Amino acid sequence: MHVRNFSIIAHIDHGKSTLADRLLQFTKAVSERDARDQLLDTMDLERERGITIKASAVTIHHTWQGEDYQLNFIDTPGHVDFAYEVSRALTACEGAILVVDATQGVEAQTVANAYLAVENDLELIPVVNKIDLPTARPQEVAMEIEQVLGLPAEECLYCSAKTGEGVAELLDRICERLPPPAPPETDKTRALIFDSRYDDYRGVIVYCRVFDGALRVGDRIRMLGTGRHYTITELGRHTPTPTRVDELVHAEVGYLVASIRALEDVRVGDTITLDTDPADKPLPGYREPKQMVFCEFYPATTTGDSGRKGEFETLRDAIEKLRLNDASFVFDATHSEALGFGFRCGFLGLLHMEIIQQRLEREGGVEIVQTAPTVSYQIVLRDGSVKEIHNPADLPDPSTIESVREPLVKLEIICPTENIGDLMKLCDGRRGTYKGQRFISQTRQMLDFELPLAEIIYDFHDKLKSITRGYGTMDYEIIGYHADKLVKVDILVNEVAVEAMSLICHRQAAEKRSRAILQTLRKQIARHQFEIPLQAAIGGKIIARETIKAVRKNVTAKCYGGDVTRKRKLLEKQKKGKKRMKMVGSVSIPQEAFLAVLTTEQ
């Protein structure tokens, strides 16, 4: 029997999941009746957003030239936030189907994903999808693929996952063009973990690809990276319904259950070997997931103190439960002067953050207040040591700091030619360095920049979309840390520094950002009986100032007809408003002011 292991890679919404479903149907893995749209995405959220968050592997069979082929389809997350997971999944394959929408053409993630595949030595089959649409322009898109990725236009397969046109040819092409798995390198068993998920009854389910040797039920296994031991209690394949097998042999893909209690005990990219006869060397490429984007989550309720505590616990439970399913985000309990108890969370990237937030609200049933995202900074101290922080409040004494480094990304933008000027300006304003420009088609270009991650985590994507009227796409990859003139700005309200409002930003942007923040604050903080100075300072030096004037008169006269109740209620309302406020020195600051500061546009 022949084996082919492959992935489908595509930009969001280019039809990856529909094509996957269609492949299952064509190979009779799923009956017409059972075919739900996007069968492989098991989470509601994935279905709704049309993006695949967690990979799974499905085994199907196809007959080509009279011979049976076992096709193992490994689904990958579609976004570069999960670049590491994607690359591990791709490592488990020999080839990939590159899907491009016949109406949209090559997009930023098409390029990013294709590069990842090429880096992993995968054979690519370019497919132009959605050719049934009236606005489809398959030949042009094929030309774009050739232009950008160097895959000959004439080798592009035209198909419609929706109507099924071209799908049979695609299956044949997979058997024909994708290379068979390489022969084993060693006689010791080695299997690559490319995904895992948590099941309430069986514990962690590990998805793996066997590169050398074989795994059998009852085997005592060892994870080479973490050193943990387990005994295999179940092996199987998804066809797409789970089907138990006794063994997974060389080149096969499937799942493994071994009484593993927590997702964090299993690391994507780790190598499974036999405990009794272990391999010397792990499969290459394993690394720890690294959180680059941080923000804080607080329960959104503003009701009384007792209710608040309950909300916090609901949030904690939801976060802990979610963590069981996603070991790549981290969290720590935190307390904010303004927002009470909450969690500081770290994510692989922006999309990852958004997904976690939505899943918490949806699956955990909690409403969340989310602070603006920040990045992780490396602080190089004068003694040569490096400290990593992701909260301005954790910045050490400035006199001990040699330099501050921030994450740098390589950013690729694909956009209509007429928007290039505006996008150049946008990136320039965000401390971007122009790296190059490539021709995609008569009307579209690809721009390369390097810029700090901090400059794109907040509203960059929205700006890009608005400049290009929705036609621009972007993708980024973190390429390292670099030092810049980064400073901590303190915000002082009535001469008292408010730690929760401090921020790290570039020295040159400090005045402008400070002014924007102070102006926001001026609108948010009610006037008091005294004048309130608002100041922004860098190391004690004031760089911006606003003033909230004192209230001169607040007295109502009427108590006509002795309606005392109404008068009292008006005053109580004034007072109640104050309860939800945080006292900083003698100034009451509303919760909203803290949030407004954290989300003030840069």
Next chain:
Amino acid sequence: MIPLAQLTTSDPRLQALSMTASDLPLAGGPGPRGLYVHVPFCVHKCHYCDFYSLVETGPDSRRPAFTDRLIEEIRAAAPRVPCPLQTIFVGGGTPTLLEPGLWARLLAAIRTHLPLAPGLEFTVEANPDSLEPELLDVLVRGGVNRLSIGAQSFNPRLLATLERRHDPANVRRAVGLARAAGITNVNLDLIFGIPGQDLDTWLADLDEAVSLEPLHLSCYSLMYEPNTPLTARMRSGAIRRVDEEVEAAMYEATIDRLHEAGFEHYEISSWARPGRACAHNLLYWRNESWWPLGPGAAGHVEGIRWKNVPRLGDYLRVGPLPPITDVEQLDEDGTVGEILMLGLRLTEGIGEAQLRTLLARGRRGPQRASAIEQQVAAGLLARRDGFLRFTRAGLLLADTVLAEVL
């Protein structure tokens, strides 16, 4: 009697159908010292007013029916008024819109059914346009000895901004007629902070009012009440709110000007010639008891506050005591809060001995004591001659201060 806890439903319609003042646990005490009567008719609704009033004219007016109903209510309330009334205040609306014949019947009913103290202060609110000698004669003969005239301003342009339809010249005329009829105890209501008004035009209004030699002046800063045309016009930008600094200056200038003119500033917005403070209003500020009559009237007896149903239709339909709504009996802390809120509005303030007693009541005493100290430290309250009272700066920020100590 229904337990009070069950009475405090928040749906006025439901309450309106279910209970009257006879369901309240009021028996046994000394009863009310004052009476408030609400007359809900107006010729025209002024744009700043949010009180319950109806514009009803012509032959189909419900004024006679209202008067009948009010007299019926007086009869029914009489058993709840065991001690002689010290004050009566008829407000509105525009009480002077009731025809002299209706007034005569109303006054007779009051004198017949209710016990009245010898020194009774009996005030009627009057619109300068609807005060005629014939009516005044009826009022005086019926025992009315104080008039409160809604002057608001003498400036036609500012009156127009308020959609106040009286002729400013009629204020002088009304004061003259009142004196001629034997009523010397006259109050003038004035409003400052009207859009388009500056300090000088306000002081001109104030001087004009003083020149009429009233014994009492009420000077209110214009309030933008929700759901009034005035507030809507302000929001839409059609009129501009007077700057807060200017309003503050107007208030301070009022205090100085009336002091020079020999008036005593006895409450945040009330000034009187010595001995002429409004006894009825003092009931309010001293948290004493008064009985409400008429639709929408609010009362306070034995620590219970309530209101008659506001709609004339409901009021006319059910009797003899009308349905009531917004019933409220405060706990110790709530009561202390109200006493402080009301008492501090008087410029004499609250006596230290009474204050100590108040702060010993309820659970929030220590909290209140510290809030008071903070306001003293901020210079908004002061302790002087055995009283805690507002400073001048405090008067300007009275609501801020009161919200803190409530």
